[in-house]
Amino acid sequence: MTASTAPIATEKLTALEAEGIHIFREVAGEFDRPVILFSGGKDSTVLLHLAIKAFWPAPVPFSLLHVDTGHNFDEVIEFRDGLVEKHGLRLVVAHVQDWIDDGRLAERPDGTRNPLQTTPLLDTITEQKFDAVFGGGRRDEERARAKERVFSLRNSFGQWEPRRQRPELWNLYNGRHRPGEHVRVFPLSNWTELDVWSYIERENIELPSIYYAHERDVFQRDGMWLTSGPWGGPREGETVERRVVRYRTVGDGSCTGAVDSTAADVRTVIAEVQASRLTERGATRADDRLSEAAMEDRKREGYF
Template identity: 70%
Template sequence: ETVARLGIRLEVARVQDYIDDGRLHERADGTRNPLQTLPLLDAIAAGRHDAVFGGARRDEDKARAKERIISLRDEFGQWDPRNQRPELWSLYNGRHTPGQHVRAFPISNWTELDVWRYIEREDIPLPPLYFAHEREVFRRDGMWRAVGEVSEPRPDETVERRVVRYRTVGDMSCTGAVESDAVTTASVVAEVARSTLTERGATRADDRISEAAMEDRKKDGYF
């Protein structure tokens, strides 16, 4: 809908395409999130992009708290947390050499609550996944996981119908839902204000692989 409304070009790099032709293989832990890195880096190289915008925020994960708003990536698309430029008085340095690029995170200093308050103020339309709806789910690692092609219950996991919503919309193989009755933006704002866990901490299984899971992926070129 956004592409049609703005008349822009949408290009998609698909993990499934890389699995189908053998460039990537499914992981033993079932999560496809780390597999997104290679298609992302290939798309950046193919488009010869100097800068790539992301929606990451510092409150999501301690690795993202080390990011700058303008984050330098080397010729291999990799991130070095020790090679980040100071950003004083909102002055940003986007310079880079051929082959390098920068990742730009304009809302890095926002919180999840800031985002939802802005959505409410501007009356921004959102996909229904962000609001409470009934869904077939099963419990794993303390999270409600939706039943799907890349997210199937094990023999000892019971499928239930629950009213849930997604605080973050990520890869289905590792993104969990939370029980919620928030069906409007205002009720989501109230719910987030009460929460003591970030949305990634509450709903992303890939970040529970190890304490440094996000940082390890970012060093490889992940957003």
């Protein structure tokens, strides 16, 4: 970062932070039972960091909700639990396995569980009576997310209806909703992947170790480096290699790929992101490649 660009970057991050804090405080004033979706990934960790700042020195007044596919990376779960303990947070975990065990869900033939998260998410929102749900979605990630509002109204079935979304002029957010409905809230909507990493550097935010370069046994499938685990693989004909990789995003291990990388710290990750032409989801998430409109379909069903 040169001297000429540093003040502009700092000013932008400060504005994005202020916007995020404003959104958290707005929700605290408008809703009764908000919750933060938290996976242990970089976006949800930045989201939690903003929430802590918004209410400091008081504790965060919201619970965290993790929809656990059972196919998570060990490093991410350890990080999640450590952060919850450090800040004295309340964590609600919806285990996809519970829905499979009692027959409400069935395993997919491909073994991927990311698309199975919708039902546990909506059931838990209903059971816990959450009326506002914070998510770490950003508009730069994917086309379906690009059209999302900061306050996204969901009907009583958790579904997104385009015609019912409200204008958001001059940072005025309308949280009005009927009984049984809820609102998804996206404080990072206007951030980019580069903004997130620049903010992580500025605030010295800790992340799971898999975001940085490390050695791992991986095999290639559909142009991505996957790792073996309880989700299965490699298949016949897929050869395991020991490579230096890192993850740009975290999720279900069966469909989240690693990228070849030697970026072992935040500064080198930022340089790598600056040179990339693909978003992290486009480069490393097989579940978004299931169809041309995979994320749009999941959005309408109530996933994010």
